[in-house]
Amino acid sequence: MRVVGIEGTAWCASAAVFDSERDAVSIESEAYEPESGGIHPREAAEHMREAIPRVVAAALETAEGPIDAVAFARGPGIGPCLRIVGSAARALAQSLDVPLVGVNHMVAHLEIGRHRSxxxxxxxxxxxxxxxxxxxxxxxxxxxxxxxxxxxxxxxxxxxxxxxxxxxxxxxxxxxxxxxxxxxxxxxxxxxxxxxxxxxxxxxxxxxxxxxxxxxxxxxxxxxxxxxxxxxxxxxxxxxxxxxxxxxxxxxxxxxxxxxxxxxxxxxxxxxxxxxxRFLRDNAGMIAVLGAKMYGAGDTLDVAASAVDPDFRPDEVPVTWRDDAEDVLLAGAGAPTDVRGAEAVVDVGAETVTKTRRPKAYRHDALDARLRRERTTHEARLLSEARRAGVPTPVVFDVDVPGSTLELERVGEADLRDALSERRVAAVAEHLAALHDAGFVHGDPTTRNARVTRSGTRDERAGRHDPRAARHAQQRDADGPEASRGERAGADATREPRDGGRVYLIDFGLGYYTDDAEDYAMDLHVFEGAIRGTADDPEPLLAAAEAAYREAGDPGVLEQLREIEGRGRYQ
Ligand SMILES: C[C@@H](O)[C@H](NC(=O)OP(=O)(O)OC[C@H]1O[C@@H](n2cnc3c(N)ncnc32)[C@H](O)[C@@H]1O)C(=O)O
Ligand SMILES: Nc1ncnc2c1ncn2[C@@H]1O[C@H](COP(=O)(O)OP(=O)(O)OP(=O)(O)O)[C@@H](O)[C@H]1O
Ligand SMILES: [Fe+2]
The missing domain is CATH 3.30.420.40 (ATPase, nucleotide binding domain)
Known part of the structure; x- marks a missing residue:
């Protein structure tokens, strides 16, 4: 199969031919170089108008046989540039009498790496x-x-x-x-x-x-x-x-x-x-390669529905060209990385947990030392502050700042990511509201930084009880019992108690004091991002989290969250 790709989202007018039998890509590009300042949209569009026909003609000359499809970058990018590329692609597809494929430029940046690796x-x-x-x-x-x-x-x-x-x-x-x-x-x-x-x-x-x-x-x-x-x-x-x-x-x-x-x-x-x-910077080779995969999957466009999209986000693209067999759950339940966080090495004992932020070889020494020191100190302080604000957290037994090591109480029986449920994410949202009310943020509230329990656990046997959590759990009991991921999988450790159980927050290393609603909204944004990245069906969980935050915290923060999410990032 042979597919032509056309790229021109911002500065690079480019055309390519991908020959799938030979796994060969030929790319012809002409760069726009502004005389002063950054990229001027009108000048860039003018560049596309002049250069696209030349690079397309040059690329077609390298084709060693008939073309099966024409793929073009539909977005994201600069509107006037995209429209010129779109018109050129439609005209070429019509003149060759082959199907048109609309490619997301960001997904192409990713797929070329997957293809080549x-x-x-x-x-x-x-x-x-x-x-x-x-x-x-x-x-x-x-x-x-x-x-x-x-x-x-x-x-x-x-x-x-x-x-x-x-x-x-x-x-x-x-x-x-x-x-x-x-x-x-x-x-x-x-x-x-x-x-x-x-x-x-x-x-x-x-x-x-x-x-x-x-x-x-x-x-x-x-x-x-x-x-x-x-x-x-x-x-x-x-x-x-x-x-x-x-x-x-x-x-x-x-x-x-x-x-x-x-x-x-x-x-x-x-x-x-x-x-x-040549495949990292903007180029049409990556458009042609992904275009061929999409064409192979029958993922082509009617000319009437081929409008460009300057704000085309990668998560809007239905991935038609990958086998479901390749799907690996992001939740990664039971993955061997369980107790190796991103930052630290965590040694989980029977009653205590030792968390050490080891030096990171990739970071400059001074930056590395600063981050490990700051985060260890913040984590110790904010774990205690959070508990004072009524949020269940592990007790800090010992802090060794030069060694970047914390000794903590072991809490919970599973990470939230392996035991997601509406009640549990609602509890996290309530906890975040309590932290914000006390004037600080968690900084990294992911589904791995919350720990959950079953009913009748050590905590209850030890007589520890959080009246706030129990009250909210009672309210939510009206929702009726629900199956958590763990229950469906029959995993006992993740079974959800009828009262929702206790939900702990851990890992406060990225937390800091702030009275800015934007920072509070970012906490929620991070949490929602983690849910989206973890859950099969995130919508009910997101709704539960927001409802809980609206009730327990400042609804203005949710408005700020909408504002953050609505920000265009492709100007
Ligand atoms: C939407 C699309 O039009 C846009 N394209 C784009 O940004 O062109 P790309 O080729 O992926 O990246 C260009 C950027 O890459 C930077 N760049 C190029 N060489 C670099 C280098 N050696 N070190 C650091 N930055 C470099 C340039 O300064 C410029 O900001 C995008 O992919 O976001
Ligand atoms: N106090 C604790 N009780 C029980 N388990 C814990 C405790 N602290 C950490 N863990 C376990 O270790 C994992 C990693 O811990 P933690 O999040 O603190 O490390 P990290 O390196 O900062 O991780 P990341 O940066 O990926 O969030 C947690 O997801 C949890 O499973
Ligand atoms: Fe790019």
Whole structure:
């Protein structure tokens, strides 16, 4: 099978032919290079208008036989550019009299890595100009496990280099200068598996304006931003129980980013794959390869329904080209990674748990020492604060800050991710409301950072009882009994008691004091993201969590949550 791909979402006018029998991809590209500033949408569209016909003609010349389908990048991207690519693709499909395939550009960045690596079901880190996110496949969709809360990673670097007066694109220049620089400290912002660049970028501009050598700023920027991406990639591997990672996107051409991801994977025994540069930056080869898979699955478009979509999210795409057999539950129940978190090594004893934040080989030494110290201290303090706010947490028996080690009470009998139920997620939402009411956030409320019990457990035998939880459990009892994942699987440890049982929050290392409703909303956003990434049928669980938060906390935070979720991220 031979498929033509056409790409032109922002700066790269590109066409390719993928020949599936030979597994050969020929790519013809012409880059748009703005004379000043960043990408101007009108100029970029003009570039597409001129260059797309040339690259398509050049690509077609490389085809060693008839073409079976025409695939094009439908989005996300810059509207005027997408429309020109869409028209070109429709015209070509009509003139060749072959079907049209509409490809999601972000899913193409992921699938090219999967295709080239031969990995079955990897987690994917997309590090591109306009985007930055971690994806994992589950139940017929690529789910967004974590993403930037503001700009894409490349755009963030490009904004800094514009400030310094360097031409677009800035990413390669940051890489070049960083090699000669010394590390300087910048804000490090990871919230669960989401992250944000705006604070770091303004700090970098300030540092430059204050006279810090630009090479040092570049080094500090790379070390910080790429450590954040590597950390969320590791969190995603841990949450999903997967051991394969692929990289996509133009920033993936950066050797330091690839080095960090490779080091992280090596340290946790996972496999890492980064495609060669021509498949990392925007290119039509990845569009043609995914286009061929979609065409093979009969996933073609009627011309009438082939409109482009500048905000096309990867999780909107029904994945038609993968076998269900490849589906590996993100929940990963019983995976061997059970007591190895993303951050720490956790030794679970009969009564106590020892949690050690070991040095991470991928991080700069100074950053590594700072994060381990800060998080160990925060975790110890906030575990106690949370208990004072009425939220069940493990007792802290001992804190060793230089060794980054905590000795904690062992709590619960299963992680929430292996025992999801409406009552239990509602209890977590109530706990979050109590923390927020006390003026701090958890910072990482995933389904692995909550522990659940059965009725008649050690806690009740020991006479410990939480009246708040019992009251809410009573209310919700009217819902009637429901089968948790564990019950369906017949797993005794995850059986849900009629009163919902006790739900503990653990792992407060990313928590901090704040009175900003946006931070509270981010807590809920992280929790909902974890539910979406874990559950087969997340909707009832999300509804239960929100109903519980609305009742126990400030409904204004839920409005803020809607606002966060509605933010466009593809400008
Ligand atoms: C929607 C689509 O149009 C968009 N495309 C895109 O962003 O182009 P891409 O080729 O994936 O990435 C370009 C970015 O990649 C950065 N970049 C290129 N080489 C780099 C390097 N060596 N180090 C760091 N960043 C680099 C550039 O500065 C620029 O911001 C996207 O995928 O988000
Ligand atoms: N106090 C505890 N009682 C019982 N089990 C615990 C306790 N603390 C941790 N665990 C178990 O160890 C796992 C990892 O712990 P924790 O989340 O604290 O580590 P982490 O490395 O910070 O993980 P991550 O960053 O992936 O959330 C938990 O999901 C849980 O199964
Ligand atoms: Fe891209």
């Amino acid at each position: 031969g990995f079955e079901s990897p987690v994917c880190l997309n590090a591109s100009g306009a985007n930055a996110h971690v994806l994992g496949y589950h139940n017929g969709r690529y789910r967004v496990l974590g993403e930037t809360m503001d700009t894409g990673v490349g755009n963030a670097l490009d904004k800094f280099t514009r400030h310094v007066g360097w031409s677009h694109p800035g990413g390669p220049k940051v890489e070049e200068h960083a090699e000669r620089g010394d590390y300087v400290e910048f804000p490090y912002v990871v919230k669960g598996m989401d992250f944000s660049f705006s604070g770091i970028m303004s700090a970098a501009k300030d540092a430059y304006d204050d006279g810090t050598p630009v090479a040092d700023v570049c080094c500090g920027l790379q070390e910080t931003v790429f450590a954040m991406l590597t950390e969320v990639a590791e969190r995603a591997l841990s949450l999903t129980g997967r051991d394969e990672l692929v990289l996509g996107g133009g920033v993936g051409q950066n050797a330091r980013l690839r080095e960090m991801l490779a080091a992280m994977c090596e340290q946790r025994g996972a496999e890492f794959y980064a495609p060669e540069a």
